Amino acid sequence: MKMRVCCCLIALLIIFNWAPQAPATEDVPGVGSLPPEVLKLLQDLNRQYGPDTVSLVSWLLDAATHSGSVLTASVRVNGNEAREDGTFLVFQVETGLIFNTRVLDQSGRLGVLWDKILVKAFAHLDTLQIPTDGVLIALLYHHKAFAETDDLSAHVDEPGSVEEAKFYFRGDPLRAFLSKELSSPALLARTQVFINDTPVPYGAIRTETPNGSH
Numbered sequence: 001m002k003m004r005v006c007c008c009l010i011a012l013l014i015i016f017n018w019a020p021q022a023p024a025t026e027d028v029p030g031v032g033s034l035p036p037e038v039l040k041l042l043q044d045l046n047r048q049y050g051p052d053t054v055s056l057v058s059w060l061l062d063a064a065t066h067s068g069s070v071l072t073a074s075v076r077v078n079g080n081e082a083r084e085d086g087t088f089l090v091f092q093v094e095t096g097l098i099f100n101t102r103v104l105d106q107s108g109r110l111g112v113l114w115d116k117i118l119v120k121a122f123a124h125l126d127t128l129q130i131p132t133d134g135v136l137i138a139l140l141y142h143h144k145a146f147a148e149t150d151d152l153s154a155h156v157d158e159p160g161s162v163e164e165a166k167f168y169f170r171g172d173p174l175r176a177f178l179s180k181e182l183s184s185p186a187l188l189a190r191t192q193v194f195i196n197d198t199p200v201p202y203g204a205i206r207t208e209t210p211n212g213s214h
Helices: 002-011 013-018 036-049 051-065 106-122 171-178 184-189
Strands: 074-083 086-100 134-144 161-170 192-195 198-200
Touching: 036 051, 051 074, 051 086, 051 106, 086 106, 086 161, 106 134, 106 161, 106 171, 106 184, 106 192, 134 171, 161 171, 171 184
Parallel strands: 086 134
Antiparallel strands: 074 086, 134 161, 161 192, 192 198
């Protein structure tokens, strides 16, 4: 059922991104054929946080499932987190990724999350209207050492240790990035990053994005 819910959310991506103004889900043709739990989730998200939140959930899920994940990927909104510099709407992403620590260290893993999931998801948005000062995207993934020639599917039952990366995006720099007024490296420099609640300095994240590009 979890995978079915995820697939339905991806299917609804078109509805919330092509409509000039996202309507209530009960007014969208074809939505009635979706499972009741999916309808309720979308209606609750749209009503409580607005259509941009639904859109970001969908694009994060799409990016996670196309990032090389082998486990089930999922996204949910976990309410707000208050910090000294404001409140953040929390997006919890189960990436489904299993990283090989013989190939990618922590810096490289963060770079993949940034390039393959966060930047890819944000690329589909022009703006982000949310009822908080920013968004927190927490990404869960596994990592372990194994032979480079191994098929990742062989490690599904024993995926290794869990690691959580948290990216705190302030609203103004994030919207500037979405409107292409700020580059990807500049946005990363303005983003607080934590691994298992330990701060990560900007220079410790190795991305593929060249300086100055979006």
